[in-house]
Amino acid sequence: MNSPADETPVYFQRDKLLLAPYAMHSRHSAGRKHPEPLHPYRGPYHRDRDRIVHSAAYRRLSAKTQVFTGELGDYHRTRLTHTLEVASIARTLARALRLNEDLVEALALAHDLGHPPYGHAGEDVLAACLAGQGGFSHNEQALRIVELLEQRYPEFPGLNLSLEVLAGQATRIRHDTRAARPLLEVQVVEAADSVAYDTHDADDALELGLLTLEQLSETALWREAAQRVGARYAALTGPELKRALLHELIDWQVGDLLEQSRLNIQHCGLTCADDVRRSDLVVKASGELAAKKIELERFLHQRVYRHPQVLTQRELAQHELRELFAGYCARPELMPDRFGQRIADYGLARTVADYLAGMTDRFARHEYARLFTGRATT
Numbered sequence: 001m002n003s004p005a006d007e008t009p010v011y012f013q014r015d016k017l018l019l020a021p022y023a024m025h026s027r028h029s030a031g032r033k034h035p036e037p038l039h040p041y042r043g044p045y046h047r048d049r050d051r052i053v054h055s056a057a058y059r060r061l062s063a064k065t066q067v068f069t070g071e072l073g074d075y076h077r078t079r080l081t082h083t084l085e086v087a088s089i090a091r092t093l094a095r096a097l098r099l100n101e102d103l104v105e106a107l108a109l110a111h112d113l114g115h116p117p118y119g120h121a122g123e124d125v126l127a128a129c130l131a132g133q134g135g136f137s138h139n140e141q142a143l144r145i146v147e148l149l150e151q152r153y154p155e156f157p158g159l160n161l162s163l164e165v166l167a168g169q170a171t172r173i174r175h176d177t178r179a180a181r182p183l184l185e186v187q188v189v190e191a192a193d194s195v196a197y198d199t200h201d202a203d204d205a206l207e208l209g210l211l212t213l214e215q216l217s218e219t220a221l222w223r224e225a226a227q228r229v230g231a232r233y234a235a236l237t238g239p240e241l242k243r244a245l246l247h248e249l250i251d252w253q254v255g256d257l258l259e260q261s262r263l264n265i266q267h268c269g270l271t272c273a274d275d276v277r278r279s280d281l282v283v284k285a286s287g288e289l290a291a292k293k294i295e296l297e298r299f300l301h302q303r304v305y306r307h308p309q310v311l312t313q314r315e316l317a318q319h320e321l322r323e324l325f326a327g328y329c330a331r332p333e334l335m336p337d338r339f340g341q342r343i344a345d346y347g348l349a350r351t352v353a354d355y356l357a358g359m360t361d362r363f364a365r366h367e368y369a370r371l372f373t374g375r376a377t378t
Helices: 010-018 044-053 056-062 079-097 101-110 119-129 138-148 164-169 186-208 220-232 238-268 273-278 287-305 310-329 350-355 360-372
Strands: none
Touching: 010 101, 010 138, 044 164, 056 079, 056 138, 056 360, 079 101, 079 186, 079 238, 101 164, 101 186, 119 310, 119 350, 138 164, 138 350, 164 186, 186 238, 186 287, 220 238, 220 287, 310 350, 310 360
């Protein structure tokens, strides 16, 4: 629904003043699956952001694994703190490129909503349990949550987010090179996610003693960051050196993204959001830095994600989740009534997966102990 000409929403005017022509302006939104009138003072993506923040799925991210479970300590990131770091980096990029910050933040806050307990370890279990029945992907589950599972409003299921946020999340599922390119706001979130996990997974591994700075310096990215920091602060050691290196890594990657993206915007001659959909990928690291990031990610995969301590916790978590899946399939009455009522529409296995995916690590452990050991955890 459009406002009368003499009642143009203030956020339309603000977009016109602040945003680049190739950004996604609120007035050009395709709307929502379930039509709603314009809000008098909150733009469509501002409302999306608020709906995500107030959702149950978002709150549960605070007790879900990023890489390391709570058994290994309490310094490391949770899925929620990772999400907030991605949103922070993405907004920095968006502001510098004059993109729609509200849309960027909504996309960033929603991007990991579908993660089950125990992170990718839990995702792998549910994918195996649903093999032949559509499988399981945290990116698909995020859409399922915001379109169906969240029950916040009497008028419609889900959160009824804007079609731009839904389409942006969908690009994380489909990798069809023939499809239209995502909006720059979507590309920014994807780039920010990469910056965050490349840097902060290493930080967490250092804090837990799984890696040393010397080992990380085997990679070109960390080695060059150390040289840059050393040129400015020759005497830094210990925690101060680590913090300086982390700051340098984030600043370097963000600066490179901005420089390369501006060059790409100019080269592609972008004049509107539709131009973006027809162009090559715009928001990306320079070739040199991209190669260094790939090397670091391979290093982290071998030395962190496959570390014996991490694998031990992963195996324990996966065993518990497999047992829970089998247990609820055998006795679906153990699930809350609202899930039992969904079995006829979505099938038993998918309904059990929806229930398990919504659990926090803590609640999954509690339920496993209660159902399979006869004692609940505290």
